[in-house]
Amino acid sequence: MSDADDGLRARLVRVGVDLLARDGMQALTLREIARQAGVSHGAPRRYFPTHVELLSAIAREGFADLGAAIHKVLRDRRRDPRARLVTLARRYLEFARTNPGMFELMFRHDLLESNRLGLREGSLPLFTALVDLVEQARPVSGAPPQRVAAALWANLHGIALLWGWGSLQLATGDRDVEPLLRTALEAHLGPGKR
Amino acid sequence: MSDADDGLRARLVRVGVDLLARDGMQALTLREIARQAGVSHGAPRRYFPTHVELLSAIAREGFADLGAAIHKVLRDRRRDPRARLVTLARRYLEFARTNPGMFELMFRHDLLESNRLGLREGSLPLFTALVDLVEQARPVSGAPPQRVAAALWANLHGIALLWGWGSLQLATGDRDVEPLLRTALEAHLGPGKR
């Protein structure tokens, strides 16, 4: 009951998310989504005038998931800033690992309407929160915290990407990302608590 | 003379590289390349059985260029390791900035034959050279140099990517990558000469 009848719009997005998780990006055609949703290939057009808008709606789901996972860590005041940054980073990499298709879509700039999409509006406050956290976690440094946060974010993203297609495991010889992650974090935040 | 008659194979690759630089990834269809080369859409098939193989040949050109730019820096023994790492990083980012289409293609894993392509065979020795350089440049640390090198590489790549589509300039407020690059390098290699 909750499965079929909540409007075609939502169903299309849901089908898209599932299809993406199951068969990856290359299966995520407009016509295939419509097929899986049991409607004709012209039906999506009423809700998503263009393929890009449908993909963007699907990606928005991914951003929401990732944002939720991260925001939860950001606002957890019980643990010290550094520990929160570590788990935040871990969540990011884990998201990329467990949702490879979604992660790919989310940053396939050419397939998304780069405006809205909660990438400007939704992730900028998230970034400023990251800046705060970095500022708290890193006692003192020459560089402004925004730059450190940006460098850290880029590092995280790069690791997620390169690890995702296997380049880094044979470069490092590691089987798990964790050591590399620790190395990167220590680089940006200074040595651990001790 | 050197322009037209060096075989269709080479011409297709050359046309592809130009087209990619001029009109970006989305213009790089098999048929368009054939059109620009002045042959029928079936002609490329004799030399590149599949679109993926043609794209891979084009990307290989990019890897060669990037590799040449980087290798030159790696083997320049006149400057100290740290300075070499800085220019290496700068070259990487500059390549991404000046050849955005090629850079995109080179890491569009889904469009390339992920084997050969000089990404395994060609860039692994390049990576070990990077490891050496890191080892020389960084006096002492807990993490093995391979991990540090991997983290650095990922950081570089992430910066190139995120900067490329404008996410980082409004996060940092910077107009140039250089400060961010310095921050990242200092993070991974320790504070400057001093």
Add this chain to the structure above:
DNA sequence: CCGACGGAGTAGACACCGTCTACTGCGCTC
């Protein structure tokens, strides 16, 4: 000298894609 052969490129078909448009139901309102 000339006929057969083979490689290089052509041209058309196929299935699939995203978009557009004319159309059909069907429920709802006046």
Add this chain to the structure above:
DNA sequence: GAGCGCAGTAGACGGTGTCTACTCCGTCGG
């Protein structure tokens, strides 16, 4: 109960990558 409007259908269009049948033309063997 008649009309209207919206949701979804179905087919066309131009584009794509792949496949295949074909033509052309240079080269080689007799």
